Amino acid sequence: MQQLQMVDLKRQYQKIKPEIDKAIQNVIDNTAFIGGPDVKQFAGELATYLGVKYVIPCANGTDALQIALMALGLQPGDEVITPSFTYIATVEVVALLRLKPVFVDMDADTFTMNIDSVKSAITPKTKAIIPVHLYGQCVDMEPLLALAKEHNIPVVEDNAQAIGGTYTYPDGRTVKTGSMGIIGCTSFFPSKNLGCYGDGGAMFTNHDALAEKLQMIANHGQKVKYYHEMVGCNSRLDTIQAAVLRIKLSHLDEYCDARRAAADYYDKAFANHPNITTPYRAPYSKHVFHQYTLKLEGIDRDAVQQKLAERDIPSMIYYPVPSHKQNMLKEFTDANQNLAVTDMLQDKVISLPIHTELTEEELSYIAKNFLEVVEQLRK
C-alpha cells in the first residue's frame, strides 16, 4: 500500500496525464499565458455545468469572495453575516473591506450555518449573508433565501468546498450549489474538489449588470483597456490553470462520485458506534465530501490523531480555531456572544483522508485502524 494522504493528487494526475500534459504543452506552444482561449472556454463550460449565465474566473477563492462583496457596493461598517466555523478567507475579506463580520452559530448535524441564528443576527445594517457549504454539504438554502428576500439582503455563496454538489428545493427543483445566491464563489486550489495546478477561483451569477461589474473589478476596474471606471484589483485565472480545469471539469462528476463512495464506505464501517457520529446526509442536498468529517464523543482527540499517525494514517482538524477566536478578528468579537455549537465542533471534529483515488484496501485499512484506535482510547 502506498503512503496514505489526506488528498492524493499524484495518483489522480497519473490517470489523466496524457490529456493534462498535452493541454499544458499547448498553452506553452501558443505562449498565451494570460487571457488565452482556454480561459473563456473554461468559463463557458463551467457556466453550462452549473446552469448559470456567467462565470467570471479570477486568481483564487479569496479574491472571488472579495470581488463579490466589492461588486455589491457595500459601505464600511455594513454588516455581513457569516459562520465563524469556516476557512478564514470567508471572514477575512469582510474585515479587509472594512465591513463588519457578524458571526452566527452552526447547525450541529449539518455543520452549516444555523438559519435561526441568522434570523436573530439580522439588523437594519445587514447588507450581505455568506452561507458556506462546509465540507461539501449544501446549506439549507430555501429557508435562508426566503429570509434574505424578506429583508432584501443579497446572499453570496461560498462554494469553495462544494462544487459539483446539488440542492433540491422543496418543490423538487434541483440546482447546483453556488448557483442560488446573487453571486456564487469558488476556489480552484489544488486540493479542492475541482482543483487546478496552482491558484485559481471564480464567481458565478445570473445577473447581467453584476457580471459586468465583477469582470471589471477583477480587471483593474476597466472595461476598455486603460480606461478605469472604478477601483478594482488584478485577479486573473492564468491560461495553464484554465486548460487544466477544462480537463478536470470533464471528470468532476466522477470525482464527486468517488468521494461519495469513500464516504459511504466509512459511514458503513462506523455506523452506530457510540463514540462516533458520521456526517449527516441532508435529504435536500447531494454532499460532495470535500472533507469526511466525524464528531468524536468522549475520546481524547489529540491521542486519536497521534495513534493514527503512528499507523501512517493522516488526519486533520478543520478547523482548530473558529474565526471568532482568531486574533485577526478580535475587534469584531463580543465576549458575550454564545456560539455553543461552533465551540462544540471545534472540540469534536476530525477529518479522515478522502479523495478520488482511495482504494478499497486503503479504506479498509483506515476504517479498521480508526476503530481500533477509538476502542483503545474509549473512556
Ligand SMILES: *Cc1c(COP(=O)(O)O)cnc(C)c1O
Ligand atoms: C479554500 C477556501 C476559500 C479560499 O480559497 P483560496 O483559493 O485558497 O483563496 C474560501 N472559503 C472556503 C470555505 C474555502 O475552503
